[in-house]
Amino acid sequence: MPMLKIDAHTHILPKKMPNWSEKFGYGDFIYLQHHRKGIANMMRGNQFFREIKENCWDAEVRIMEYAHFKIPVQVVCTIPVMFSYWAKPMDCLSLSQFLNDHIAKMVNQYPRNYVGLGTVPMQDSELAVKELERICDIGLKGIQIGSNINDDNLNEDKFFPIFEACEKLGLAVMVHPWNMMGEKKMQRYWLPWLVGMPAETTRAICSMIFGGVFERLPKLRVMFAHAGGSFLPTLGRIEHGFECRPDLVAIDNQVNPRNYLGKFWIDSVTHDPLMLEYVLKLVGSEKVMLGTDYPFPLGDLGMGKFIEDMNLADRDMENIFNKAALDWLTLSKEDFI
């Protein structure tokens, strides 16, 4: 029997969405212009944001494309630009529910192929917690959140009830970079994506560690996109900062950041066997899961081929290709057979 493969980091949208800006009467929400068969423009207000293809919305096209790589299971979540944390909380809730219901429907229709992560209005922890409960009820396994919430860091007290509810409800959390630091001043050469995103994820991990979120919620299961951004490769600096200036760094949590290695998960999106080797040494293959960022070009659209070429031990392969993701999601292989 071939090894089960799960892609833990993929994005999806509903093919049709209301025009939120018209519906709510304000704001540059995302809408889709289907201008050619199988191709649509994501528009933000009147600005072109990104072209997407049908593999961004069509469940069966995706299953077919994945079959080519012998990967039966995709963990799906929305695209970070849909978070809309800047909107009025009730409007963001409506939008989130629409997206969550769409994913729930897919997951229920193709339970052997899809696992769903929802989105919640992080700008209002009360509404967010309510939606988390609904998310459980409709069959999603966790949520995806941004690396910052309207530029507030994840250690802020106001977000704690959300993490607490995730722990209690057994929902997995995926942290995805977005709203990138420095974005405005480095538009050229795609630097917000190439430089800003890894920094964002690092900011998120540091905020959760130093803010004591992991310490207070030991059963919270969090996965960070893109192999944790720059966190693992700059951990030497981060740890040294913690040690040499505890007055600045260890103010809310006295535990060395290195102690959290092996307590959170990351995906494999490094595009580089040498860096994957490095992160495997740091957190262990039990915490590294195949992720691709499909269907976007900056993703690993070789679908983990570079990992297969690394000659890893069978156990590491099994961990990366299914076990780490199953642990993170508290699922088992049998759920997909």
Add this chain to the structure above:
Amino acid sequence: MPMLKIDAHTHILPKKMPNWSEKFGYGDFIYLQHHRKGIANMMRGNQFFREIKENCWDAEVRIMEYAHFKIPVQVVCTIPVMFSYWAKPMDCLSLSQFLNDHIAKMVNQYPRNYVGLGTVPMQDSELAVKELERICDIGLKGIQIGSNINDDNLNEDKFFPIFEACEKLGLAVMVHPWNMMGEKKMQRYWLPWLVGMPAETTRAICSMIFGGVFERLPKLRVMFAHAGGSFLPTLGRIEHGFECRPDLVAIDNQVNPRNYLGKFWIDSVTHDPLMLEYVLKLVGSEKVMLGTDYPFPLGDLGMGKFIEDMNLADRDMENIFNKAALDWLTLSKEDFI
């Protein structure tokens, strides 16, 4: 004979400086309050910025402290907060000349112990180029510049004449992170230093590569602080971005960023043997030099001990502890005997 050791990344200030804000009649320039013997406060306007000790200004105290680690040579430059790129160009020039003259005097007094890097008013390329010529005349070997110039990236046309002059004059360039992206929104936990700085250096390297600076000036010798920040560990992502979206990334230079490995230098400030191993694999020990960020606590104040503990080959040790720095500065061992 013991191996020559050079610390290529250290900071220094003159003990006494004019009160620039009073002198120029505006601005929050840095000044020193010597409030106790051997200790001073760096003040920015009326705000406390950092406490420093006499090893930040006293040439002989520093030589003594370094003797303890059997390191005879320090490459010295100012502290990035002194750059004052935001000031009126002529005022920044005055300030830069004051700092450069101070370092030149030290270097001439202790030629076996100090190599000097100057600072120039990057906000005015004409003044900067003139000061570069003077920097040569007074015996400095290069300059230190910021990772961005008032938030403009190093690929901007206006900076090119400065790099061109450095190449022509044979001056080495050190790029140091400062004015960190995201600084305002992540004050807690020292994140601008722990997360922002590595991102800044990455931004600088990407800007110089994608902007074609290295391509157009193949003899320009540039060293990036803190092992190049996050650039090397995120090169997989950066290269993949270049390959998958050349329309966004390869607009000014069609050469793959990986081709620049081995063409610039980095220091060893990783605080982590595993990460140093990784960067050595990528750029080779010929391009990695001992750097400490002395005398600041976030620096490697073990003065490279973690490198000595790595059991590297003699040739790699020689490269890291002196040859890479000598090549970067176009000096030879004999200059220090």
